[in-house]
């Protein structure tokens with residue numbers, strides 16, 4: 001097995017569906033992602049219960065003024081998630097406040113990994129231009145990635161296309177978590193910046209995040225195991 005680990009995104013509003021996917025995928029997943037859809041529908045007790053049994057990436061993408069993000073993260077830490085997200089575009093002060101809040105809320109060495117989402121993998125250059133950003137996704141990801149890591153983020157969420165430029169700019173230390181993963185021939189759906197699991201692994205992803213290619217498969221367990229095989233042989 002290479003260094004790249006698999007996070008399966010449990011994008012559902014149903015606890016029963018999430019538990020079914022967890023059971024089907026089993027040890028093929030290194031972690032499970034819970035996001036807005038699950039947390040808003042099922043509440044944080046359900047998140048806590050799953051995090052007590054599994055490695056959980058709680059992807060709520062906080063984006064607000066520094067004080068509000070800091071206090072929000074403080075409230076999330078008792079849930080036991082291993083990784084939490086904020087938007088890098090919230091700025092350096094917000095990210096620094098997020099890091100300080102996690103350090104204050106958790107014993108040394110036990111805090112969740114703080115990840116900053118750079119440019120959503122559903123966005124291309126045209127989508128960035130629409131919001132007034134006259135840069136390529138690659139340029140914007142490196143700009144925001146540098147800002148976030150210098151402000152205290154432990155890692156970044158980016159597409160596989162930006163792994164090499166981020167490593168060149170920031171070295172090996174930041175944890176790179178990579179959604180926008182599609183097995184060869186799979187539908188991109190709303191994702192714009194995509195690569196296959198093997199390509200992302202060869203590019204140096206620490207983690208890949210895969211949702212619908214696994215959860216909508218006829219056999220989610222087999223789909224997850226096939227991705228693990230691809231990672232192992234990358």
Ligand SMILES: O=c1ccn([C@@H]2O[C@H](COP(=O)(O)O)[C@@H](O)[C@H]2O)c(=O)[nH]1
Nearest residue numbers: 009011119120121179180209210211212
């Ligand atoms: O830039 C981002 C940040 C987060 N995500 C999340 O990853 C999964 C991807 O799901 P797929 O079904 O494999 O497309 C999903 O939970 C997103 O919220 C992302 O895609 N891009």
